[in-house]
Amino acid sequence: MSSLAEEARDVGSEMHALIAELFPICRSITGNGLRETLRLLQSHIPLETVEVASGTRVLDWTVPKEWNIRDAWIANSSGERVVDFRKSNLHVVSYSMPVRERMSLEELRPRLHSIPEQPDRIPYRTAYYDANWGFCLSQRTLDSLSDDTYDVYIDSSLEPGHLTYGEYVVPGRTDDEVLISAHCCHPSLANDNLSGVAVAVELARYLTDHTAELRHTYRFLFIPGTIGSITWLAKNADVAARIRHGLVLSCVGGPGPVSYKRSRRGDALVDRAAEHVLKRSGSTYAIRDFVPYGNDERQYCSPGFNLAVGSLTRTPDGQY
Numbered sequence: 001m002s003s004l005a006e007e008a009r010d011v012g013s014e015m016h017a018l019i020a021e022l023f024p025i026c027r028s029i030t031g032n033g034l035r036e037t038l039r040l041l042q043s044h045i046p047l048e049t050v051e052v053a054s055g056t057r058v059l060d061w062t063v064p065k066e067w068n069i070r071d072a073w074i075a076n077s078s079g080e081r082v083v084d085f086r087k088s089n090l091h092v093v094s095y096s097m098p099v100r101e102r103m104s105l106e107e108l109r110p111r112l113h114s115i116p117e118q119p120d121r122i123p124y125r126t127a128y129y130d131a132n133w134g135f136c137l138s139q140r141t142l143d144s145l146s147d148d149t150y151d152v153y154i155d156s157s158l159e160p161g162h163l164t165y166g167e168y169v170v171p172g173r174t175d176d177e178v179l180i181s182a183h184c185c186h187p188s189l190a191n192d193n194l195s196g197v198a199v200a201v202e203l204a205r206y207l208t209d210h211t212a213e214l215r216h217t218y219r220f221l222f223i224p225g226t227i228g229s230i231t232w233l234a235k236n237a238d239v240a241a242r243i244r245h246g247l248v249l250s251c252v253g254g255p256g257p258v259s260y261k262r263s264r265r266g267d268a269l270v271d272r273a274a275e276h277v278l279k280r281s282g283s284t285y286a287i288r289d290f291v292p293y294g295n296d297e298r299q300y301c302s303p304g305f306n307l308a309v310g311s312l313t314r315t316p317d318g319q320y
């Protein structure tokens with residue numbers, strides 16, 4: 001095996017190990033799981049963390065209350081936990097309010113979410129900006145529930161706290177910047193979340209070892225989706241003005257071909273560079289035009305900023 005192939009294998013193993021370490025953590029757009037994730041990343045790159053208080057006005061949004069969860073379950077009349085947060089943190093709708101109730105299946109059913117066409121999968125749902133609660137479970141589990149009385153328990157808190165994000169800057173010879181952004185707010189989702197984080201960390205490590213070769217300065221952001229990029233933009237308008245090119249990394253761990261989504265400008269240098277590289281890669285690829293749906297590229301490309309930021313994925317979200 002060539003040294004290049006061996007190096008690629010080693011890098012792949014390191015990224016997989018990082019994903020395996022991060023996977024069990026119950027992350028959300030705020031809270032201790034997000035902080036724990038950023039602390040683990042600090043053992044790989046010298047990441048600085050920033051905390052923004054709940055209630056802070058960020059453009060036309062507001063930083064929400066901080067959410068933390070300790071336990072949650074649904075138990076039948078025999079005391080058997082038919083849904084258990086400790087077995088999968090996807091079982092609880094993220095940002096669910098605290099609950100302790102006894103309910104019939106008929107009363108409980110509107111709070112239960114499944115994917116009928118994928119009967120063995122646990123969906124991922126959120127209630128970030130809505131005072132609500134619920135559970136996610138496989139369709140097979142839902143179908144197995146008998147007409148019984150169920151104890152429902154969610155040990156969570158929604159209190160004034162902070163939104164946390166991580167930032168790492170690799171200096172180049174100029175102040176012109178390249179932005180690399182990855183969201184780190186989802187619980188056990190390896191592709192839509194941790195794949196982008198792992199690639200960003202490895203790229204940051206590589207560039208740190210090659211600073212003498214860098215013309216641009218590279219800024220890496222590890223943020224909660226949507227509200228994180230909005231918060232960063234609100235607090236860093238002067239820095240945003242220095243960004244010349246950027247990429248959002250999301251869903252880069254799947255088996256599908258590489259897919260690039262252009263910036264809102266459509267013909268920015270990063271758009272032309274991405275298409276140039278993909279055309280000459282010898283591999284199957286897709287180029288997509290910008291639409292205001294997806295990940296944090298929609299915030300970076302919003303009319304008030306209109307940054308040259310594209311999105312790099314494999315199979316896009318909602319299609320894999």
